[in-house]
Amino acid sequence: MNQTVHPAPKPARKRGRPAAVPADAADSGRTNDPERTMADILEVATAEFAAKGLAGARIDEIAALTRTSKRMIYYYFESKEGLYVHVLEAAYARIRRIESELHLENLEPERALRTLVAFTYDYQLANPDFIRLVMNENMHRGEYLARSTTIRRLNVPAIAAVEEVYRRGVASGAFRPDVDPVDLHMSISALCFFNVSNRHTFSLIFGRELDSPAAVAARRESIVEMIVRHVRR
Template identity: 55%
Template sequence: MAESALKKKENGRGTRATDAEETRFNILEVATAEFADKGLSGARIDEIAERTNSSKRMIYYYFGSKEGLYRAVLERAYTAVREVDADNRRDDLDPDAALRDVVGVTFDYHNQHPEFVRLVMNENILRGAHVGEVPGIRERNRKVIDQLRAILARGVASGHFREGVDPVELHMTISALCFYNVSNRYTFSFGFERDMSSPKALARRRMSVIDVIESWCRA
């Protein structure tokens, strides 16, 4: 991305190749926003092209089709998540703190990346038609679950956690709580006065989610 562009620029001058990479990146950025905003069928490639520094011609040149672009966007988004939770080694924390940390980080990530949430929502509406072709999801999920399993095991050993909590169920529960909070913003808050989108409400929710998970696992 930007680094390699810089590198090229240092080497020579503003070259074609540099522009190309930049263009690709730019298109991907714009397309991500657009697909996250309107979904695959709702997004218009003419509109994407317009917001780009480039043109529709280039979209087809680089990505072949609307779906190709969509797939690239999806892949990029998933790659970004993977990079986030890849580094998190929580072996130094005690099980309880580690679990709370996992939940907190997950909650925050979802909140800070609604585009990702929306992309996933859309993918589910499409019945996961494209997600299968995105590599890396399997490993990512397995990694998270392995990590949870380890935390649970340590917790059981230390007497903090009870036995019988399935790591997959735990992962799903955490995901559900963090995801829903972002995904169903618009339909959920209807019906009570409390403003669910205020920072205050968000903090409260965050605490609740951590609390829910913790009390479920606690011995």
């Protein structure tokens, strides 16, 4: 499934590195729109890393699918690992950007929490590549995530949004006052994440049809209700 991936900022160049665009970039006619070129590379690389992991993905394949070259990819991202970090940054930037557009501050606390949980469920279900990237990075014990200050910065507003909704709920008397906002965020993520990451094995083991519209809607409502009841006074 293709996703629109917003490009991360172009990395700073090492001192003394030539600023000239590679000859094959000029030949391809892509030098007029480097941002589009980077976005195309990131979109294809996202699918490749999600499907094959860091070890299995090949720069040659990414170059072929984007009609660019290895030289151009290295020009923009410096290395395979650098491209992988940029893919992670773009993936987190996209979900956090859309979260910010929910305008939870304009909703009463329980409605805001329901909206956030439902969004998380819907987004992760519709973007399995994001789940696979996170699973792959966990296999690396967060090694490449740790290299990015951008991702850590992106996740600060996510926790702040949960905390703001929860605090308003406590102040209004709707929520109990002994829930940690980070733990609440983890619980929301865990329920929605498992719904995608384990759906195939769970479906086979227990003989449940999880992909039908009715099953998707029922699971969505169940997760929303579990979270709301967890914090409700």
